[in-house]
Amino acid sequence: MSKDEKARAKAEQAKGKLKEKAGRLVGNEELTAEGRAEGAKGDARQAKEKIKDVFKR
Numbered sequence: 805m806s807k808d809e810k811a812r813a814k815a816e817q818a819k820g821k822l823k824e825k826a827g828r829l830v831g832n833e834e835l836t837a838e839g840r841a842e843g844a845k846g847d848a849r850q851a852k853e854k855i856k857d858v859f860k861r
Contacts, residue, residue: 810853816846 820843827835 806853806856809849813846813849813853816849817843818846820844820846 820839820841822839823842824836824839827833827837827839
């Protein structure tokens with residue numbers, strides 16, 4: 805399960821970066837902000853998984 809969550813975090817981060825870059829490219833501030841938020845969500849998910857890994861040991 806942990807690997808699935810880590811993969812989901814990486815996917816959210818990548819999707820967020822793509823949205824952010826696309827928003828900047830076309831000048832859409834809303835899309836840029838949405839991409840940043842999605843990237844931050846992926847960062848938070850990844851941090852949560854890292855913390856869980858620390859306590860498993």
